[in-house]
Amino acid sequence: SLLLTVCPKIEFLALVNLDIAMSDSQTTMELSSSSLKNIYAEAISLDKFMLEADSLETLHLKDCTFEVFELVGKGTLRLLKIDDVSVIHLDIGESTENLEVVDVSNFTIMWAKFHHMISRSSKLRRLRLWGVVFDDEDEVVDLETISVCFPLLSHLSLCYDLRDGALQYGLQGLFQLENVVVLELGWTVISDLFSQWVAGLLQRCPNLRKLVIYGVVSEAKTHEECQLLANFTSSVVRLMRKYMHVEVQFEYE
Structure with a gap:
């Protein structure tokens, strides 16, 4: 906070790989600024990080560990x-x-709690949940709730381990993602569920213009993995005959 006091008009602050020495057993950082608009924190480990920023527009946390x-x-x-x-x-x-973009990757979340936290973001246009792990293994992303809470959503990116529940609950209801024009879907471990999931999401995005599919392909592939990938490719080819107006792009690594 001393730095922010000395620089009362600071708008951008980057905190990277800080070596913080504390006399107290609990490492706590408290920052307060009325001018700060953008903060980037990387490779920081703290027990508690308290940030008071009345004008903050961008918050980016990367490779950090916090208790609070x-x-x-x-x-x-x-x-x-x-x-x-x-x-x-x-x-x-x-x-x-006033959130317009939420981008979460490689993060363990309790979906119900996280969704409650952002559920008032009616202006949200981009939502990315990539490589997320759920605290409760029975949790899935409730897409019907997303369609209701975020009516302006135009760009949706989802990648997480699919289970039967993702189809039973994630795609239940008659909801439509009316304004989604770009859909990015990915897998960490491919399964037969993935093509069904893609098909279900396409049905609910009537104005979709672009579909991007991301996949991880191991170097040492078993016969079963090759067969799954072949079956998925065939399924997508058949599926996209129904959606000729949608541009399809594959990104494998």
Whole structure:
């Protein structure tokens, strides 16, 4: 906070690989700024990070470990990006009303709690949940709730381990993602469920223009893995005959 006091008009702050020495057994950082608009934190480990920023628009956390992260703001946050972060208690308070982009990757979440935190973001246009792991193994992303809470959503990216529940619950209901024009879907471990999941999502995106499929293909492939990939490719070819207006792109690694 001393730095922010000395620089009262600072708008961008990057905290990278800080070596923080504390006399107290609990490492706590408290920052307060009325001018800060963008904060980037990378490779930081703290017990508690308290951030009070009335004008904050962009929050990007990468490769960090916190027991507690709390943001106190005034609803100016527009972009929230969390990448490979471990946090026990995440609270961004009342700062979500104007969120337009939420990008979460390599992160363990309790979906119900996380969704409640961003559910007031009616202006959300981009949602990316990539490589997420659920605290409760029975949890799935509730796409019907997403369609209701985020009516302006135009870009949806999803990649997580599929189970039967993803089809039974994730695609239940008669909802439509009316404004989604770009859909990005990926797998970490391919299964027969993936092509069914893709088909179910395509049915619910009537105005889709572009579909991007990301996949991980191991170098040492078993016969079963090769067969799954072949079956998936055939399924997509058949499926896309129904959606000739949609551009399809594959990205394998």
